[in-house]
Amino acid sequence: SYVLTQPPSVSMAPGKTARITCGGDNIGSKSVHWYQQMPGQAPVLVISSDSERPSGIPARFSGSTSGNTATLTISRLEAGDEADYYCQVWDTTSDHVIFGGGTKLTVL
Amino acid sequence: QVTVKESGPELVKPTETLTLTCSVSGFSLSNAGVSVSWFRQPPGKALEWLAHIFSNDDTLYNSSLRSRLTISKDPSKGQVVLIMINAAPTDTATYYCARIFDYDILTGGFDPWGQGTLVTVSS
Numbered sequence: 001s002y003v004l005t006q007p008p009s010v011s012m013a014p015g016k017t018a019r020i021t022c023g024g025d026n027i028g029s030k031s032v033h034w035y036q037q038m039p040g041q042a043p044v045l046v047i048s049s050d051s052e053r054p055s056g057i058p059a060r061f062s063g064s065t066s067g068n069t070a071t072l073t074i075s076r077l078e079a080g081d082e083a084d085y086y087c088q089v090w091d092t093t094s095d096h097v098i099f100g101g102g103t104k105l106t107v108l
Numbered sequence: 109q110v111t112v113k114e115s116g117p118e119l120v121k122p123t124e125t126l127t128l129t130c131s132v133s134g135f136s137l138s139n140a141g142v143s144v145s146w147f148r149q150p151p152g153k154a155l156e157w158l159a160h161i162f163s164n165d166d167t168l169y170n171s172s173l174r175s176r177l178t179i180s181k182d183p184s185k186g187q188v189v190l191i192m193i194n195a196a197p198t199d200t201a202t203y204y205c206a207r208i209f210d211y212d213i214l215t216g217g218f219d220p221w222g223q224g225t226l227v228t229v230s231s
Contacts, residue, residue: 001171031214031215031216033216033217033218034217035155035217041223042204042221042222042223042224043155043204043206043218043221044219044221045217045218045219045221047217048216048217048219049215049216049217054217054219086154086155088155088217088218090213090214092214094171095168096157096168096170096171097145097147097157097160098157099154099155099156099157100154101154102154102155
């Protein structure tokens with residue numbers, strides 16, 4: 001089955017730019033979506049279709065895909081950005097929704 | 109306002125059947141193109157997709173759990189129900205439902221998600 005690989009953790013200072021990667025075989029041919037999950041909260045869609053921001057998501061959040069890697073970029077980091085981030089695709093081969101293992105972003 | 113909300117038992121004994129309900133508001137399950145999926149997240153672990161029901165009542169299941177799951181909907185009640193048979197301690201998790209449109213299934217993300225409901229499987 002299709003596998004998405006994320007780094008377990010990423011740390012960056014406030015005001016800097018964090019990049020969270022999501023690796024998958026030829027992921028560039030799929031639509032990748034990103035969710036933010038604050039501690040004890042439900043996931044929230046922050047990037048859809050590789051790079052589209054849903055209404056209400058700050059422009060500091062952006063996404064891109066190329067080859068075997070999708071990237072969520074969060075610029076001008078704030079303490080409130082600390083959360084777990086998950087990438088997700090729909091695997092047409094298995095007709096399954098696939099999530100990455102999640103990345104814990106620490107803003108220190 | 110478009111919302112979904114999960115409900116179900118807090119505690120289930122091993123081997124029992126778990127029934128979870130996703131109640132929707134602000135949109136109708138009768139609307140063409142509206143789909144709902146169920147997910148779960150064991151404590152401290154990643155999200156896992158469980159099942160999906162399309163607007164035409166077609167269903168999809170996580171192959172690792174297919175034999176234990178049944179998803180259905182009652183548009184008149186605004187509810188999507190997930191039944192899991194033969195519960196085990198490894199099914200302890202927060203269970204979520206979320207909406208997506210049929211036409212977005214390949215290209216869009218799930219939005220909104222419910223707050224989740226924590227189910228513990230223990231004797």
